Amino acid sequence: MNGFTVLDDPTGTVTARTTNPDGAATPRYAEFRLASPEVALDAHGVRERLDVPSWDGPTVTAAARELLGRAASARWAGEPAPILVGTIPFDPSRPAHLVVPAHQSWRPVAAASRRRTGDVAGAATHDLPGRDDAVFRAAVGRAVSRIEAGEAEKVVLARTLDVSAPAPLDRAALRAAMREANPDAYVFDVALPGGQGHLVGASPELLVSVRDGVLHSHPLAGSAPRSADPEEDRATAQRLLASEKDLREHAFVTDAIREVLRGFVEHDDDLDVPTTPELVATSHLWHLGTPVTARLRPGTSVLDVVYALHPTPAVCGHPQDVARELIGSLEPFDRGFYTGLVGWADQAGNGEWAIVLRCGVVRGADVRLFAGAGVVAGSTPEAEHAETAVKLSTLLSALGGVA
Numbered sequence: 001m002n003g004f005t006v007l008d009d010p011t012g013t014v015t016a017r018t019t020n021p022d023g024a025a026t027p028r029y030a031e032f033r034l035a036s037p038e039v040a041l042d043a044h045g046v047r048e049r050l051d052v053p054s055w056d057g058p059t060v061t062a063a064a065r066e067l068l069g070r071a072a073s074a075r076w077a078g079e080p081a082p083i084l085v086g087t088i089p090f091d092p093s094r095p096a097h098l099v100v101p102a103h104q105s106w107r108p109v110a111a112a113s114r115r116r117t118g119d120v121a122g123a124a125t126h127d128l129p130g131r132d133d134a135v136f137r138a139a140v141g142r143a144v145s146r147i148e149a150g151e152a153e154k155v156v157l158a159r160t161l162d163v164s165a166p167a168p169l170d171r172a173a174l175r176a177a178m179r180e181a182n183p184d185a186y187v188f189d190v191a192l193p194g195g196q197g198h199l200v201g202a203s204p205e206l207l208v209s210v211r212d213g214v215l216h217s218h219p220l221a222g223s224a225p226r227s228a229d230p231e232e233d234r235a236t237a238q239r240l241l242a243s244e245k246d247l248r249e250h251a252f253v254t255d256a257i258r259e260v261l262r263g264f265v266e267h268d269d270d271l272d273v274p275t276t277p278e279l280v281a282t283s284h285l286w287h288l289g290t291p292v293t294a295r296l297r298p299g300t301s302v303l304d305v306v307y308a309l310h311p312t313p314a315v316c317g318h319p320q321d322v323a324r325e326l327i328g329s330l331e332p333f334d335r336g337f338y339t340g341l342v343g344w345a346d347q348a349g350n351g352e353w354a355i356v357l358r359c360g361v362v363r364g365a366d367v368r369l370f371a372g373a374g375v376v377a378g379s380t381p382e383a384e385h386a387e388t389a390v391k392l393s394t395l396l397s398a399l400g401g402v403a
């Protein structure tokens with residue numbers, strides 16, 4: 001972290017710089033970049049904006065279909081089929097920021113950067129970031145008590161870190177640094193409505209992609225820090241794969257996804273949710289991940305599935321209503337778009353939506369970073385604090401390279 005200042009105790013007093021309840025009604029421009037491991041989408045300008053009286057799945061999906069249909073019939077010969085791009089907040093009942101952009105372009109992600117994630121960037125980061133977050137530790141402690149009292153089984157709690165660079169950040173360099181460290185990530189850089197800055201990050205988690213009726217999802221839950229020592233790194237990974245606590249934490253997510261997706265397939269064998277997770281590596285962490293596939297019932301759009309699944313227990317908890325209430329009362333900030341979604345959808349029902357993780361909101365030289373961790377019976381404030389520190393390091397390392 002060359003020259004970065006960690007700003008003092010941002011908890012408690014600072015709220016929601018990432019969400020402006022009426023901001024979504026007035027975007028004057030759009031700037032949207034999302035690069036999956038294979039393809040990069042750049043979009044800008046606003047041709048149409050999605051606005052609905054109520055942000056529920058059926059209303060949003062119907063409005064999107066109508067909007068894309070209108071945009072498609074108004075397009076000039078030779079123009080690409082219109083798409084909808086944007087971000088959906090953690091709380092899906094709040095306004096999403098979804099537009100049909102004036103311009104869009106796709107390009108393949110360079111093969112050179114398509115190597116699999118292998119490099120470990122986590123080694124030097126275990127003592128980072130500097131700030132000890134006592135509010136977060138206390139929140140984890142309270143969540144564990146509520147779980148032990150039988151009120152909930154899992155709740156994902158998050159914290160923020162505010163840092164300031166000596167000069168405004170070069171976001172193009174930041175995107176390149178994030179891509180370099182995490183070739184398997186969904187790298188995003190999206191202008192937020194109301195001039196609230198840019199949501200920037202490198203997410204390892206695919207909520208859902210749909211192509212020609214075939215759905216993929218890659219939920220992650222259960223984490224351990226990587227190590228620069230290859231032997232220790234492998235041992236950590238094997239411990240994670242055998243950890244009863246992490247497997248339990250993971251199963252809440254796959255159970256919820258299986259339950260929701262059952263409603264979108266014709267036959268049970270159109271849905272495949274493996275019963276044991278695999279190891280997934282990022283630059284800084286090992287995760288437990290499950291590759292889910294489904295053949296959707298004809299006529300299902302990616303947005304139907306997005307609004308039915310989100311937020312999964314990977315970022316919220318179980319049961320969902322109790323977890324949401326606990327998050328609301330224990331987190332001293334507004335998540336806004338963090339743990340929300342970033343993605344695109346087209347008229348044919350295709351699209352791809354990643355979960356907004358390992359990210360921050362950049363405003364000039366200032367960045368508010370976010371990271372969270374799943375709390376279940378057996379969690380400790382110390383371990384969850386350490387896990388969120390490593391998660392924060394994903395973006396901090398990239399920032400350190402460009403500031």
Ligand SMILES: C=C(O[C@@H]1C=C(C(=O)O)C=C[C@H]1O)C(=O)O
Nearest residue numbers: 220221222223314371372373374
């Ligand atoms: C909440 C975050 O990550 C989520 C929580 C995880 C966990 O608790 O093990 C793992 C991956 C993500 O689903 C985050 O990165 O901020």
